[in-house]
Amino acid sequence: MSHTVEWKARLHIFEDDEGTTKAHLVLDIGTTALTGHGAAHCHPADANVPEIGDELAAGRAMNDLARKLLQAAERDIEGTGAPRPGMHQAAGWLL
Numbered sequence: 001m002s003h004t005v006e007w008k009a010r011l012h013i014f015e016d017d018e019g020t021t022k023a024h025l026v027l028d029i030g031t032t033a034l035t036g037h038g039a040a041h042c043h044p045a046d047a048n049v050p051e052i053g054d055e056l057a058a059g060r061a062m063n064d065l066a067r068k069l070l071q072a073a074e075r076d077i078e079g080t081g082a083p084r085p086g087m088h089q090a091a092g093w094l095l
Contacts, residue, residue, distance in 0.1 A: 036065025
């Protein structure tokens with residue numbers, strides 16, 4: 001049985017009044033939405049290259065979202081009664 005879904009992601013990048021680049025990422029998975037947040041600050045001694053701040057903030061938002069998505073999957077796995085990922089039992093010992 002094949003399974004195909006389409007998830008939609010929206011990434012908003014903006015700079016606040018203090019010069020911090022912020023990213024807000026929303027992943028719509030149909031039944032719910034997960035969000036990730038990231039930020040980047042330009043050091044005063046560095047050249048102001050907005051694209052670098054955008055990349056850093058977006059990458060951090062993606063990392064945040066990935067962590068939350070993995071946590072949701074672990075909770076769902078536990079909900080089925082299966083052992084948590086990475087908690088394999090071998091010869092009576094948890095690995």
